[in-house]
Amino acid sequence: MTVTEPAAHQHLEPRLQAALPGGVDYATVRFSETRAEYLAVRQGVAQPPSTAVDAGAMITVWAGGGVGYAATSDLTDTGLRNAAQRATDWARTTAGRTVAETPPAVDPVGSYHSPVAEPWDRTSLADRLALLIEADAALDVDERIVDRVAALRRTDVDSLILPTGGGRVEQLTRNTFPTMYATANSGAHTQTRTYGRNANVGQGGREVLDRFGFNRRAAEIGHEAIELLEADNCPTGTMDVVLAPDQMILQIHESIGHPLELDRILGDERNYAGTSFVTLDMFGTYRYGSDLLNVTFDPTIEGQLASYGFDDEGAVATKQYLIRNGILERPLGGTISQARAADQGVNIEGVANSRACSWNRPPIDRMANINVEPGTDSFDDLIAGVEQGVYLQTNNSWSIDDSRNKFQFSCEYGRLITDGELGPVVRNPSYRGISATFWRSLTGVGDPSTSQALGTPNCGKGEPNQVISTGHASPVCRFSSIDVFGGAA
């Protein structure tokens, strides 16, 4: 059953509409309200619960060749009117000296509601705590477990976009973020095993916990922390790696998602998040990966973390191929970025990905759900194809250069693969490579039975800085001849 709720902003809509300024070329008001709850149990002790309501509006004005915004938590008539005036003033100030003069001007009409089968308000606070108390206790499998936490964060986000042209977009997004970890120690050696390192998250209510086996995994995580404490370091050498979905999400995110962001390619992020090794002339011809690589922008997948109906400039979100059979097709660029690329003589289709993390930040090009499409290999096939290698699960360290090329990733949990068979557990499994060549070493893509739709809830980018949720679905994948290593001896 899908449940939808009335939006929290209904009473504000006439006031927001009235705040849109006249006498300008184009304007939008974007309201958002996020209601959040965080509960945690650590080592048998319920941590103080916290709730938050974060509501405000951003008014953006295009006038006379300039553009400006003003964001305010003052949602009174006066507060919104003042914000509209400040945005108009900024538009006048910037007139004739901006990189993006053209408004999106799409005047969209539509709505999006997250699918919710089991709304959290049907589970009392006492029962929500009980869930966490049970999971926290299950993590405690050995006296060498020195710290453990089970936690649940959930957010309800209502947003409303009203442009001057008469459009209206309402989106109600419901997210659930369960987390757990167990830390094991012996002397100067510590290992931590997590519940997918924040990746087992998605849209929906209580059913998200069942989707990722929250209750079942707790005791396993505790035991795996002890396993890691007793395991040998991952060996060093050139070998094959098989990456689980909860590592693939970081590989996709850092070395496909970010390099394809059109605002990076256009230079906006060079002072902070960085540039890209991808250039405008590569789309349509560049071989990004092997023939097995198919990557999509897909905000339509039910329950994935970054699904939505419209981006924050009002563009309609649809599934699009970014990379097909290894060839780069299109960037992650919203309406304004596409227009800027066209100004440079490159007419290129993008996607609906201009997103803001909240009411107090302007939209920029972001990932949404960036997914590797499943292939045809079973998990056993992928392992059987490895003579010497490592199966890596759950990212715990990520680093990549500012052009998104030279990367190094570490994982929590590895298993050696020898002659097509999974072997013992190893700790600190790591590998490094270069994006421009790494994806060409893709030699096996798992079938749908190996795929998971996961999330990366804390993607940072932009000036002023923004943290936003992105989603990644991926099957298990195999890469050949990779530079692998372990921790310090």
Add this chain to the structure above:
Amino acid sequence: MTAGDVRSYFSELVTWANGRLTTEEILTCYLAAEDSNFVRFNRNLIRQAGSVSQRRLTLDLIAGTRHASGSLQLSQDQDMDRAAVASMIDGLREQRRVMPEDPYLAVSTDNPSTEQVAVADERDPGSVIDEIQTVAGGRDLVGIYAEGSVNHGFASSIGQQNWYQSDTFNFDWSFYLHGDKAVKNSYGGRAWNSSAFAAKVEAASHQLESLARPALDLKPGRYRTYLSPTAVQQLLRIVAWGGFGLKAHRTKQTPLLQMATDGAGLHPSVRLAEATADGTGPNFQEQGFVRPDEVVLIDDGRLADTLVSPRSAKEYGVATNGASNFEQPMAMAMAPGSLRTGEVLDELGTGLLVGNLWYLNFSDRTACRTTGMTRFATFWVEGGEVVAPANVMRFDDTIYNLLGDELVGLTDSTETLLDAGTYQARSTESARLPGALVEEMAFTL
């Protein structure tokens, strides 16, 4: 609304909220407010420009050892805000009844009221933008100019009041030459000084000339390396991710575990402190605990104190030193050494001059082995002379090498670095650090 208006509004709202408490209840209130202007540049044109006004109020409603907290944005409309606060207090009261007792609840009962107010001359952002674009001229400038007032306030129904008010600007920018070849710079403070800005532009322009030479691709290996204060800050930030908090130490998750348990150490010249008195942020945290002027974290290359939040203090039975819940430093200060700052190129001789490090993380947390990239102006130096820019390199090395066995020396002056971070709101963090000369630093890719 002026900063003074924000303060009086906060005070009146807290007084009103305190009037809704039962006799057994304590209410603490924390306000984080800003009125900021942000102007983003790309290719010396404006990418985005605008203003953000926000006032986040966080309440903690306490009775005995049970409590619940919540936050909301204030509108500054008295009727609207009083209704929202009343509703939140009612909600917290309901939650509190369900919650078990919190054995680690710490309430500020004997901290002093404090005031830090720094007022700046009014700036005209339009004029500053004009000046930036004019001085940058035909150069490829990219970055962000942020300015405005930041206010933090704490008040409790017990009677404590703390107030922090700052009005600053921070222009964080780069000049790009081509590709990823760029010079990074920043200019921050209270009063915009055209001469000071022009001098920074001139210095950056001079570095750009060196970047124009053909770049070198260095092979992986170990190189003698000079790390600028900004690069040292990046190294220390990753170490500070759990490195200095009491909870991380007691739960054996600190990356400095080998220092804590195995006798590992850094170079004896390394002294690092959380120097709140020298910093630019508030001297109190969200629960109202006031920080001492200084907490020494590393002395003579050995672990000294840890950062202790009020909650950790209760859990582990030690005194708090006013750390935030994250127990991370916000005003790091490293003592200078004896390496003459003006002669670092001669001291380096032949090796790498690293202006910035980027995207650091742990490759083995327990061993405090870190990895990251060089970024922006990084040069190959021979005989004390810059020879060529170096293409980006990945390093992978332990802090025990970089600031321990391989440390040749620290510069005899430090640089104050204002945090340009704006996640959720403008940061008030800062650092005061020297540069570091390292005999051998491991580069892997």
